[in-house]
Amino acid sequence: MIQIFSNSLGKEELKAVEKVFESKWVGAADVTLEFEEQFGESIKSKYSLSFNCATAILYGSMKILNIKPGDEVLIPTVNFIGCANAIIDAGAKPVFCDVDLNTFNITPEEIERKMTKKTTALLLLHYGGNPVAFDEIKEVSGDIKIIEDSCNTLFSKYKDRYCGTLGDIGCFSFDAMKILVTGDGGMMTFQDEEYYEKTLQYRYLGLVSKIKSGVDSLQEEKKTWWEIELGCKSGRFISNDIISAIALEQLKKVDGFISRRKKIWDTYKSELKDLDWLVLPPEPYENCTSSYFMFWLRIKNGQRNEFARYMVDNEIYVTFRYYPLHQINEYKEFSLPLKNAEEICDTTINIPIHQNLSDKDVNYIVDTIKNFRRNK
Structure with a gap:
């Protein structure tokens, strides 16, 4: 059977993972930071933070943008279920929108029809790899937040900018069916420092971003380096150096x-x-x-x-x-x-x-x- 999706993982990825094993630290560390930096540079994103999966990014985007009960979020109906689930989990209402018959992408005209006083965000998909008509969409969307599901559009460009850097938050996936494959994992991208700082806390249990472990506290010369300081209450959605090592090799290909x-x-x-x-x-x-x-x-x-x-x-x-x-x-x-x-x-x-x-x-x-x- 000729498969509809496939990956190209090989000896280079195995060698990279072997180095991580030899380091005796497989959690998120220098390799993960390197991947985040290289990925951000590749798409010219000011900030890029890796996650354990793209769905976690979708859920996180609701928190970072303060989507709350009573809000409405526009979403093209030809879309991944995780997008709708994230909106509903935040207590907001997903407003399903029709799409263009040829591109399968949401249109500016449909956004204008569906926007109300309760609309706070648009979660759009660039279907199949082809970017939406972003300038026109941005013009009719006004001040609402825009989340780009860019899981289909790795390295796709809208004019002189990469998909995933056009809106307030971008979401990329590296699961087994994508172009860059690490087994699972994702990347959240944004250009706003405030979102970056909030995301650092959100993706790692709410810990303040400058103190993530006892080792960090020890380096700060604290007398009781085991104390905990929280900036918010959250889950744990970080990636690790095993996935990131694979990703760095995939990025070359x-x-x-x-x-x-x-x-x-x-x-x-x-x-x-x-x-x-x-x-x-x-x-x-x-x-x-x-x-x-x-x-x-x-x-x-x-x-x-x-x-x-x-x-x-x-x-x-x-x-x-x-x-x-x-x-x-x-x-x-x-x-x-x-x-x-x-x-x-x-x-x-x-x-x-x-x-x-x-x-x-x-x-x-x-x-x-x-x-x-x-x-x-």
Whole structure:
């Protein structure tokens, strides 16, 4: 079976982890600090802090931005469930928004329609790797906070800025299905020092950022270095040097991963453009770049499910990301009809695109797609 997601972990990552083991300290220390610094430099983010997973970042963003009960947070319905869960956990109301039929991204017009006096934030997704129309979105959003779910858009650029640095908080994921893979983990990015200081406390039990352990206190020459000082009450969401060691090696390879993905994207667009029974994804906006995280097809004539089964029967795994949140029963109290998202849900399928696909794999996928309608 040709998988829809894959990773490229190898001897370099194993060697890096071995060094961490030899150090006799596997928690968050110098290697983690180095990864945070290098990642921030790579996307020109003033502040970058690693987390144990991206979902923890989503939950944390609600705390950092002081989202509270009674607030409304706009969110595109074609999205990851962790985003809605984070909003609800904060006591706020997720306001599900429709998306553009081609980009699957939230639009400025939809934001204008859904904003109320209770709207305090927008949690947007850059779908599949293609940035949203951020300038227009920022213009209509006014003073509300903007959280960027950039888990699809590693190194994607909106004009001259990287996704994840456009809004108030950016969220990146390094789980097993992403481009940069560490098994799990994530990075929160922001440009505001106040958010940085609040996050340092939030992600590590509420401990004041300058004193995190007895060793730190001892270095401060305190007589009782075991005392604890809290700035707030929180959980523990830090990363560690094992994950960060893997991440530093992956960071060296990411440009190559994305370059290969772009080549496959271009092949799909070229080879499938004349098939009148499907709709291909759009290119990024002018002066923008994509990470090419996902490639999607919209199948006409009500044949999406038949096509999906046909692909799997031919040993090509396909799926649909992301099932509209407003159609999930657990969120029914927030549900309302969203025409474009519902059409997307009924017609769309994602096909494999990753750096481990060989030219032979890509040609087989293309030929299999072309053969779907030849005998009908």
